[in-house]
Amino acid sequence: MSHTETHWQDICHLDAIVPNAGRCALVKGEQIAIFRVKKNGNDALYAVHNHDPFSQANVISRGIVGSIDGKIVVASPIYKQHFCLKTGSCLEDDTAQLKTYPVRIENNRVQLSA
Amino acid sequence: MSNQLIVIGNGPVGHKFLESLVASGQADQFEITVFGEEPRHAYDRVHLTAWFESREAASLNMVPDGFYQANSIRCISGDKIISIDREHKRVTSEQGEELSYDKIILATGSFPFVPPVPGHDRENTFVYRTIEDLEAITAAAANSRVGTVVGGGLLGLEAAKALKELDLKTHVVEFAPRLMMVQVDDGGGSLLRGKIEDLGVSVHTGKNTQNIGDGDECFHKMSFADDSELETDLIVFSAGIRPRDELGKQCGLEMGERGGIVINDHCQTSDEAIYAIGEVALWGGRIYGLIAPGNAMAQAAVDHLLPGATASEFTGADMSTKLKLMGVDVASIGDAHGNSEGALSYSYVNEADEIYKKIVVSPDKKHLLGAVLVGEANDYGTLLQFALNKIELPENPESLILPALDGVSAGGLGVDMLPDSAQICSCNNISKGTLVEAVQSGCCNIGDLKTATNAATGCGGCTALVTQIMNAEMEKLGMEVNTDLCEHFPYTRQDIYNLVRVEKIHSFEQLIEQHGSGHGCDICKPTIASILATCWNDHILDDQHHVLQDTNDYFMANMQKDGTYSVVPRVAGGEITPDKLIVLGQVAKKYDLYTKITGGQRVDLFGARAETLPLIWRELIDAGFESGHAYGKALRTVKSCVGSSWCRYGVQDSVGAAINIENRYRGLRSPHKLKMAVSGCTRECAEAQCKDVGIIATENGFNMYVCGNGGMKPRHADLFATDLDYDTLIKYIDRFFMFYIRTADRLQRTSVWMENMEGGLDYLKSIIIDDKLGLCEELEAEMAHIVDTYQCEWKTTIEDPEKVQRFNHFVNSSNADSNVVFVRERQQIRPANEVERKDLINLKEIA
Ligand code: SRM
Ligand SMILES: Cc1cc2nc3c(=O)[nH]c(=O)nc-3n(C[C@H](O)[C@H](O)[C@H](O)COP(=O)(O)OP(=O)(O)OC[C@H]3O[C@@H](n4cnc5c(N)ncnc54)[C@H](O)[C@@H]3O)c2cc1C
Ligand code: SF4
Ligand code: FES
Numbered sequence: 001m002s003h004t005e006t007h008w009q010d011i012c013h014l015d016a017i018v019p020n021a022g023r024c025a026l027v028k029g030e031q032i033a034i035f036r037v038k039k040n041g042n043d044a045l046y047a048v049h050n051h052d053p054f055s056q057a058n059v060i061s062r063g064i065v066g067s068i069d070g071k072i073v074v075a076s077p078i079y080k081q082h083f084c085l086k087t088g089s090c091l092e093d094d095t096a097q098l099k100t101y102p103v104r105i106e107n108n109r110v111q112l113s114a
Numbered sequence: 115m116s117n118q119l120i121v122i123g124n125g126p127v128g129h130k131f132l133e134s135l136v137a138s139g140q141a142d143q144f145e146i147t148v149f150g151e152e153p154r155h156a157y158d159r160v161h162l163t164a165w166f167e168s169r170e171a172a173s174l175n176m177v178p179d180g181f182y183q184a185n186s187i188r189c190i191s192g193d194k195i196i197s198i199d200r201e202h203k204r205v206t207s208e209q210g211e212e213l214s215y216d217k218i219i220l221a222t223g224s225f226p227f228v229p230p231v232p233g234h235d236r237e238n239t240f241v242y243r244t245i246e247d248l249e250a251i252t253a254a255a256a257n258s259r260v261g262t263v264v265g266g267g268l269l270g271l272e273a274a275k276a277l278k279e280l281d282l283k284t285h286v287v288e289f290a291p292r293l294m295m296v297q298v299d300d301g302g303g304s305l306l307r308g309k310i311e312d313l314g315v316s317v318h319t320g321k322n323t324q325n326i327g328d329g330d331e332c333f334h335k336m337s338f339a340d341d342s343e344l345e346t347d348l349i350v351f352s353a354g355i356r357p358r359d360e361l362g363k364q365c366g367l368e369m370g371e372r373g374g375i376v377i378n379d380h381c382q383t384s385d386e387a388i389y390a391i392g393e394v395a396l397w398g399g400r401i402y403g404l405i406a407p408g409n410a411m412a413q414a415a416v417d418h419l420l421p422g423a424t425a426s427e428f429t430g431a432d433m434s435t436k437l438k439l440m441g442v443d444v445a446s447i448g449d450a451h452g453n454s455e456g457a458l459s460y461s462y463v464n465e466a467d468e469i470y471k472k473i474v475v476s477p478d479k480k481h482l483l484g485a486v487l488v489g490e491a492n493d494y495g496t497l498l499q500f501a502l503n504k505i506e507l508p509e510n511p512e513s514l515i516l517p518a519l520d521g522v523s524a525g526g527l528g529v530d531m532l533p534d535s536a537q538i539c540s541c542n543n544i545s546k547g548t549l550v551e552a553v554q555s556g557c558c559n560i561g562d563l564k565t566a567t568n569a570a571t572g573c574g575g576c577t578a579l580v581t582q583i584m585n586a587e588m589e590k591l592g593m594e595v596n597t598d599l600c601e602h603f604p605y606t607r608q609d610i611y612n613l614v615r616v617e618k619i620h621s622f623e624q625l626i627e628q629h630g631s632g633h634g635c636d637i638c639k640p641t642i643a644s645i646l647a648t649c650w651n652d653h654i655l656d657d658q659h660h661v662l663q664d665t666n667d668y669f670m671a672n673m674q675k676d677g678t679y680s681v682v683p684r685v686a687g688g689e690i691t692p693d694k695l696i697v698l699g700q701v702a703k704k705y706d707l708y709t710k711i712t713g714g715q716r717v718d719l720f721g722a723r724a725e726t727l728p729l730i731w732r733e734l735i736d737a738g739f740e741s742g743h744a745y746g747k748a749l750r751t752v753k754s755c756v757g758s759s760w761c762r763y764g765v766q767d768s769v770g771a772a773i774n775i776e777n778r779y780r781g782l783r784s785p786h787k788l789k790m791a792v793s794g795c796t797r798e799c800a801e802a803q804c805k806d807v808g809i810i811a812t813e814n815g816f817n818m819y820v821c822g823n824g825g826m827k828p829r830h831a832d833l834f835a836t837d838l839d840y841d842t843l844i845k846y847i848d849r850f851f852m853f854y855i856r857t858a859d860r861l862q863r864t865s866v867w868m869e870n871m872e873g874g875l876d877y878l879k880s881i882i883i884d885d886k887l888g889l890c891e892e893l894e895a896e897m898a899h900i901v902d903t904y905q906c907e908w909k910t911t912i913e914d915p916e917k918v919q920r921f922n923h924f925v926n927s928s929n930a931d932s933n934v935v936f937v938r939e940r941q942q943i944r945p946a947n948e949v950e951r952k953d954l955i956n957l958k959e960i961a
Contacts, residue, residue: 012925020633020661023925031924031931039633051933056948057677058923058933062665062724066635068601075636077665077673082636 006102008111014043017110022061022074024050027114032101033061034110035085037072044072046085047103047112052076053096060098117144119419120205121219122195122361124150126159127392127408128221129176134416136185143420146187147213151194152244160405160572162248163272166279169252171245198365200385217387219415220362220375224355224393224403229264233326238333238348242273251350255280258347260332262286264323265352266293268437273350274315275440284315285344287336289353291320297435297446301461302488305470309442309489318344355403357394370396379427380418381411389415398430405572406540407431413543432502432540436487436494443491448501449474449484457483460512464489471515473497480506485515495538495579503536529582538579541572546583553587559859560584560870581872599860600637603630607785607860611645620650621658640664641860644747647783648855648896651903653910654746654783655917666745669921670907671727674720676934676945679727681707681719682744683734684780687754687772687792688715697737705730708942714751714789716742721943723930728918731908740906743781747861749788752776753801757794757811764794766811771840772800775809778844781904782851785858785867789824792816803831806864807847812836816843820850820878823865832868832875835883845894849882852893 011025011034019038024031031050036043050058055078063074068091073082082091088098102113121128128148135141150156157174158164165174182189193209204214226241228234238258240251255261261277263270266288277284286293292303293310307317322339329335332345362375368384370376374396381389381397391411393403402408407428414428436445452459456477463470469489475482482500487493497514500507508514532538534547544567557563560581564570570577598604603626605613610625619625622642626634634642643662647654654660654667666672671679683698698717702709705726707719722730743749752775755761757768772792782788791802792809801824802808808819814837822831835846858867871877880886911917923931935951936943946954 016919016925018657018661018920023920024923026924026927026929031933034925037633055675055677056933057675058931059665059673059677062668062673062677064636064639064664065633065661066602066639067633068635070632072633073635078675078677080636 006113008104008106008113011110011112014105014108014110019043020065022063022065024058024061025110025112027112030114031058032112032114033074034103034112035061035065035074037065037085043105045103045105045110046072047101048074048083048085048088048098049100051098052078053090053098054079054081117217118213118215119144119146119217119219120195120213120215121146121148121221122205123221123223123358123392123394124148124152124156124189124191125221125223125392126156126176126405127223127412128219129156130409131219131221131391131412131415132185132187134413135419136181138416138420140420141185141187144217146185148187148189149193149195149207150189150191152246153192154245155189155191157245159243162242162245163276165245165248166252166276174245195361196364198361198388200365200388203387215387217419218389220383220388220390220394221392221412222358222361222394224357224401226351227354227356228351229323229353231323231326233334234351236326236334239326240348240350242269242276242350242352248276251276251348252280254348255282258282258333260285260346261348261350262336262344262346263350263352265354266290266317266319267296267352267354268294268435268439270352271310271439273352274310277350278313278315278440282347285346286310286315286317287321287323287338287344288317288319289322293317293319294444294446297450298444298486298488299451299472301463301472302444302470302486305463305468305488306439306442306444309468310440313440315440355393355401357396357401359394362390362394370399370401374401377411377428379414379429381415381428382418389418391415397428400430402431402433404431404433404435406543407433409541410543432498434498434501434540436491443487443489445485445487445491445494447485447494447498448482450486452484454483460515462512462515462517464517473511473515475507475511479511482507482511482514487515492578495576495582498540499532499536499538499579503532505531529579529586532583538583539567539569539572539576541576542568544569549580549583550587553584554591557584558588559866561866581870585872599641600635602626602632602634602638605629607641607645608857610642611649611856614642614645614649620646620652622646622662623658634662636664637860640667640747641785643667644783644785648900651781651900653905654907655911669724669727670741670745670911671722672745674945677931678720678934678945679722679724680744681722681727681730681734682712682716682742683739684742684776685716685751686776686780687752687769689754689769689773690716694737694739697734697739701730701733704733706936706943708944714744715753716751718744721936721945723923723934725922725930728912728921732912735906735909735912741781741908743907747784747786749776749779749782749784749790751789752779753789753791753805755793755799757792761794763797764811765813766794766816768792768794768800768809768811771809771811771816775844775847778901779847779851781907782900784851784855786861786863788851788864804828805831807831807850809843815839818843818846820875821864821868823863825863827865829865829869834875834879846882848897849890849893850878852896853878853881853889856893 017023017036022033022035033050035046050060052059062077072085075082083098088100090096104111155177193207195205196208197206206212226243261282262285263274264287266286274284274286325337329345333347336344357374359375368376375390377390377395381391383390392408411428414426417426434447452474457474459474461472472486474484485497532546536546538546552566557566570580639662702719708721710718712718752772754769754772758764789805790807791800791805793800793802794811804822804824808831810817816838817836818834819831820834823829935946935954937946
């Protein structure tokens with residue numbers, strides 16, 4: 001099994017993303033929605049594709065973040081389907097899926113691998 | 115081998131038969147043809163009079179789009195069957211169609227009886243049965259002054275109401291000594307007469323019409339047996355119905371002595387292959403002239419046709435009725451006249467309030483046999499249950515109709531006492547058990563319950579009881595299951611509102627820590643953001659609030675299908691200066707925005723990318739505009755008509771009032787959006803009666819209407835108070851809005867809130883006008899806080915660079931979203947459709 005090295009790309013300062021909200025990043029021509037979820041003082045980051053498969057609009061980063069049945073989700077702002085931020089799967093329709101990306105915090109910078 | 119089923123008659127009962135057959139899932143066993151003589155598909159004859167509201171036949175249609183095609187039913191309208199050949203099993207239609215059959219369903223209904231007095235067939239004489247009848251009456255009324263209904267029964271009074279509303283001087287002529295002979299007794303009849311005369315309808319009882327001839331002043335002159343006369347321009351006969359049993363006669367089925375086709379408990383006629391249902395059928399020597407028995411017959415016939423179905427049988431029906439006749443509540447139950455042997459009766463007459471109630475009980479005073487209610491029929495549901503389910507009466511049966519003098523409700527009936535089999539909605543034959551089941555499976559408001567069970571969708575007489583049963587069942591379930599806001603908060607919206615107020619909670623985080631669990635979601639976050647905004651009126655983009663908002667509130671603009679936004683500045687009352695109009699044009703031109711006049715008397719600018727919103731708003735605010743809150747669950751618009759300043763009919767300055775009112779309530783966050791309008795006179799050009807709060811100017815002040823709605827399920831607003839001075843009007847609106855915000859569910863418009871309110875309009879009046887709960891001062895203070903702390907959200911936002919930065923599409927680039935592509939149409943932009951977008955993006959990439 002070959003192991004490819006992950007190339008982390010610097011995106012922005014952590015503070016540029018408000019806790020419990022998303023922002024969209026442009027990475028190699030791709031639009032990627034990055035979410036910062038904060039609970040009990042800890043930050044977790046998630047990254048999924050910004051394209052909403054139901055409306056065909058690039059709006060996922062503008063959805064409300066929350067949890068359903070223990071899964072951290074975002075609700076599409078257009079027709080309100082929920083996507084699991086960890087896996088990208090849609091709770092209402094298993095044929096719909098958002099691509100996910102590795103993302104991390106390094107020295108208060110958000111970094112993404114795409 | 116095909117199984118040919120022919121339904122003759124496409125009225126409400128014929129259609130109910132088809133519906134039940136389809137619902138059984140076994141309709142495909144038959145090749146079905148339905149013949150209707152009328153030119154259109156089945157429509158709701160029970161609500162025929164509602165045709166006058168829209169004058170559109172479509173509003174009464176009972177057949178969902180595509181119903182016939184989806185179920186392979188052949189429907190022939192405008193043709194009637196004229197003969198049945200039982201020997202060869204064939205039918206023939208008037209237009210020459212011949213079909214063979216295996217089974218026939220006769221649902222030919224009845225026709226209005228017209229007494230054969232000389233002149234009964236003159237011009238300008240009508241009956242009241244079909245949409246065509248109403249169209250003809252309306253046309254004739256346009257050239258008439260006086261209208262007369264022959265017949266003072268239930269339908270006659272309904273026709274009289276229609277004539278009255280067509281602005282005719284209206285008379286009712288009745289042969290019997292009182293109105294509604296069948297349903298009410300002497301006492302009720304005379305009270306009813308008084309009430310109807312108060313409405314300006316002249317009632318003539320004991321009149322035997324002998325001739326109709328030419329009038330001197332009017333088109334007709336009617337002459338009566340007592341030598342009196344009456345002049346009238348048009349006449350509507352409503353003197354009872356007769357079964358349309360001509361096919362039964364023609365093919366030799368067993369008939370009743372006075373007409374009607376005899377049926378057994380399965381609704382079969384004397385020929386096994388022919389069923390009869392509805393008003394043409396005679397069961398137990400009786401014709402049932404109401405919809406509920408017809409529906410029950412339809413079900414019984416379906417059950418008998420299908421092998422192996424659990425056969426319901428038709429074994430008679432209750433003829434109790436409750437209705438509102440010209441605004442007067444009238445109800446009649448069972449043996450209203452006390453004809454049963456040894457029956458005893460109690461009555462209560464209140465001349466001051468014009469209320470009459472009578473109950474008829476068994477000789478041992480244990481059971482209710484019948485009742486008559488006129489003027490107030492709130493007890494109908496309860497009394498009907500006592501009668502239908504033979505529930506034992508309380509020791510003093512009169513307590514059932516005596517008013518509650520001490521404020522404690524009189525001998526009502528705990529719904530727990532009803533057996534599950536108790537029929538609650540007779541129109542649709544829905545039992546208590548069915549309702550309880552529906553509540554258990556998740557219906558927790560009356561709207562859902564109606565949709566799920568069909569209960570309370572006919573005459574509406576059972577609504578109060580259906581609501582009581584729902585509430586009782588929900589209480590038993592501990593309410594939790596269905597009324598929690600979402601999985602994160604085990605509370606209703608009202609509970610949360612109270613928690614926030616009482617514990618002075620100022621942030622979502624604090625609330626979820628103390629009273630909830632998890633991360634929240636797209637249901638609880640916006641709801642709580644709205645509650646916090648009503649209670650404390652902080653800026654919605656303040657740090658602790660902005661992540662709670664739906665995208666529309668977050669960007670303070672409405673997201674469109676392509677991810678761009680629309681911009682709607684406030685134009686209070688719809689009044690705008692030429693200079694401001696020019697600014698709107700200039701801004702739209704500069705940012706290339708699609709421009710449209712909205713349905714709310716203002717201008718919407720579409721197609722703004724998120725990052726341009728602060729720039730656009732900067733220009734608008736500099737020109738004196740402010741946020742229109744088109745994005746929020748908040749006050750939207752207060753529409754106005756031009757009013758007394760210009761209009762020759764206006765009696766008050768409706769524009770001035772609308773502007774003041776809009777400026778008072780702008781920015782008010784609420785469970786759902788709020789809309790208002792002010793009309794300058796009764797012509798109502800601002801359409802105030804379809805608004806949450808509507809105001810119509812009068813000579814003496816303002817009439818206030820509440821809980822109207824346009825939208826998906828229009829609701830006419832209720833008249834709440836009349837001739838108010840401006841200050842009182844504002845006081846009532848303050849209280850009304852704050853009470854709604856405090857008690858409504860999430861996303862519940864005032865119309866639905868009202869529909870679900872126990873006690874309805876009267877209860878609301880008692881709180882807002884009479885201050886029954888002692889709340890008014892508090893409600894006014896809460897509103898005053900909101901009015902005093904108003905800020906234009908957009909103004910505050912553009913002054914804060916950190917907030918402005920959040921509008922950029924990318925966090926790490928100043929590029930725009932390349933997926934947003936417009937094409938031009940009629941000189942303006944619109945979002946490209948998918949094909950256009952792909953082409954345009956490709957072109958760009960090639961270039
Ligand atoms: C722009 C406008 C249509 C137009 O071009 O004229 C409009 C546009 C929308 N309406 Fe409306 N409604 C507009 C007047 C109306 C009216 C007419 C009125 O207000 O007099 C009604 C019926 C009156 C009423 O509400 O009772 C109306 C009944 C609705 C409803 C149904 C509400 C209901 O209770 O059934 C919705 C859906 C909802 O709110 O859930 C809706 C929802 C919407 C939404 C928000 C749909 C959405 O989520 O995208 C649209 C937003 C467009 C935008 O981005 O601005 N709109 N909408 C009108 C804006 C008026 C304004 O100046 O603010
Ligand atoms: C103004 C008004 C108000 C009413 N209010 C109430 C109320 O509040 N509550 C209540 O319970 N009931 C009410 N009713 C009564 C209710 O409408 C009837 O009970 C119901 O319509 C009966 O339905 P049906 O299908 O048996 O007959 P119909 O409605 O008469 O339908 C029969 C249909 O068959 C057609 N037809 C007849 N012969 C033939 C043929 N040979 N070939 C083809 N087609 C044929 C007719 O044209 C008609 O369209 C009201 C009726 C009226 C007119
Ligand atoms: S009617 Fe429907 S499509 Fe038209 S503006 Fe309103 S919500 Fe949009
Ligand atoms: S009894 Fe008529 S709608 Fe329920």
